[in-house]
Amino acid sequence: MGTPSPELVRVADKAAMARAAADLLLARIAANSGRIAICLTGGSSPKQLYELLATDAYRDRIPWPRVHWFIGDERFVPPGDPLHNMTMARSAFLDACAPPANIHPIPTDTTDPEDAARAYERELKTFYGAEQLDAARPLFELVLLGIGPDGHVASLFPGFPAADVRDRWVVGVDQAHVAPFVPRVSLTLPVLASCRTVLFEVGGADKRPILTRVLAGEDLPANRARSDHQTILLIDAAASPETSADQSTSGLPQALIIMGVAGSGKSTIGKALGERLGWRFEDGDSFHPPANVAKMSAGHPLTDEDRWPWLRAIAAEIARCRANGEHIIIACSALKKAYRDILLDHHHDVRIVYLEGSRELIGDRMVHRKGHFMPTGLLDSQFATLEPPGACEHPLTVSVDAPVEAIVDGILQQLHVSQDRA
Numbered sequence: 244m245g246t247p248s249p250e251l252v253r254v255a256d257k258a259a260m261a262r263a264a265a266d267l268l269l270a271r272i273a274a275n276s277g278r279i280a281i282c283l284t285g286g287s288s289p290k291q292l293y294e295l296l297a298t299d300a301y302r303d304r305i306p307w308p309r310v311h312w313f314i315g316d317e318r319f320v321p322p323g324d325p326l327h328n329m330t331m332a333r334s335a336f337l338d339a340c341a342p343p344a345n346i347h348p349i350p351t352d353t354t355d356p357e358d359a360a361r362a363y364e365r366e367l368k369t370f371y372g373a374e375q376l377d378a379a380r381p382l383f384e385l386v387l388l389g390i391g392p393d394g395h396v397a398s399l400f401p402g403f404p405a406a407d408v409r410d411r412w413v414v415g416v417d418q419a420h421v422a423p424f425v426p427r428v429s430l431t432l433p434v435l436a437s438c439r440t441v442l443f444e445v446g447g448a449d450k451r452p453i454l455t456r457v458l459a460g461e462d463l464p465a466n467r468a469r470s471d472h473q474t475i476l477l478i479d480a481a482a483s484p485e486t487s488a489d490q491s492t493s494g495l496p497q498a499l500i501i502m503g504v505a506g507s508g509k510s511t512i513g514k515a516l517g518e519r520l521g522w523r524f525e526d527g528d529s530f531h532p533p534a535n536v537a538k539m540s541a542g543h544p545l546t547d548e549d550r551w552p553w554l555r556a557i558a559a560e561i562a563r564c565r566a567n568g569e570h571i572i573i574a575c576s577a578l579k580k581a582y583r584d585i586l587l588d589h590h591h592d593v594r595i596v597y598l599e600g601s602r603e604l605i606g607d608r609m610v611h612r613k614g615h616f617m618p619t620g621l622l623d624s625q626f627a628t629l630e631p632p633g634a635c636e637h638p639l640t641v642s643v644d645a646p647v648e649a650i651v652d653g654i655l656q657q658l659h660v661s662q663d664r665a
């Protein structure tokens with residue numbers, strides 16, 4: 244299988260970009276319960292993100308002891324210098340939040356950048372526990388990158404030999420192609436690729452010229468830095484070239500997740516929608532691992548720990564469908580945002596359909612529909628758990644207070660599917 248194409252995610256401005264990047268970082272951390280490595284970037288683009296991570300809203304949600312912080316490139320200046328990349332990250336958030344042993348700067352107190360590169364390569368290999376990268380076991384969970392005005396990433400400049408190095412993990416770069424003109428030390432492209440997600444932050448009007456070239460597919464380091472698994476380009480309105488204004492919203496989604504509390508009609512609506520679109524429908528419950536099925540059959544409620552593998556199994560099925568170009572509709576209560584984050588996995592072609600209804604309405608429907616009574620406690624607890632999807636999740640919201648066909652019409656309308664096409 245080739246390298247997946249990058250996904251474009253558009254946000255309004257740099258503040259929204261920082262929030263989206265922070266949310267993705269949290270999702271990546273939540274998806275792996277082991278020791279995690281994150282590769283930070285220098286430059287000015289990530290500063291807002293770093294500052295956001297130090298705020299209560301994010302800081303308290305990061306399991307700091309198990310997260311390790313590396314850097315994709317360093318300017319060969321002493322720590323503390325205003326140009327020093329890791330110093331910027333340290334003062335923005337790391338020093339206040341991360342255990343010192345989990346901060347892995349590139350040394351710049353060595354004789355030259357080449358020595359520093361060798362020392363950092365050793366450190367990365369020791370952390371990884373092997374001399375060779377294995378595509379099935381990425382080194383990093385997330386690699387953050389910015390794009391320079393000439394299309395460079397980390398300190399891999401276009402036309403410089405460092406951008407072609409494949410047999411080293413880290414290289415010394417004697418001179419930079421753009422300011423600041425100090426020697427650099429940089430991770431190489433195969434090492435940056437060894438991650439679950441490469442996330443580019445590209446914001447501000449000054450990025451528009453280079454982004455236009457990148458989106459046109461020019462052969463630049465920015466177009467060669469791709470994760471083996473997932474690459475996301477977060478771009479804001481100011482950086483976005485007009486010509487690509489509707490690229491990310493055109494076409495139908497690849498997958499739809501029908502969410503809502505028990506009794507909101509997820510399966511009925513999902514099946515009816517599947518028939519109208521000609522897409523496969525699956526009940527999310529069929530993805531529960533046997534341990535969960537056993538627990539539920541014994542009448543024990545599931546905990547979030549039980550739910551993660553189940554949600555990841557659904558996400559894996561969505562990923563499989565996306566890779567094969569198949570459409571799928573999955574019914575899954577997905578009451579909390581953390582659950583939906585796993586299911587959506589930041590894919591803009593996976594959309595949520597939220598079946599909205601009040602507790603009274605859904606309680607009533609339960610009684611009248613099948614003459615079957617749902618215990619009040621269960622419905623109450625569903626509503627207590629429910630975190631309705633926010634605008635940033637771009638849900639298709641429909642009221643369940645209508646006949647099935649009208650609800651399906653409402654969803655098709657929001658998908659801009661003409662009734663002929665359906």
Ligand SMILES: O=C(O)[C@H](O)[C@@H](O)[C@H](O)[C@H](O)COP(=O)(O)O
Binds near residue numbers: 317388390
């Ligand atoms: O050390 C560096 O300069 C970098 O890591 C570099 O690759 C940076 O990410 C880009 O040049 C974008 O820089 P800005 O974010 O400042 O535009």
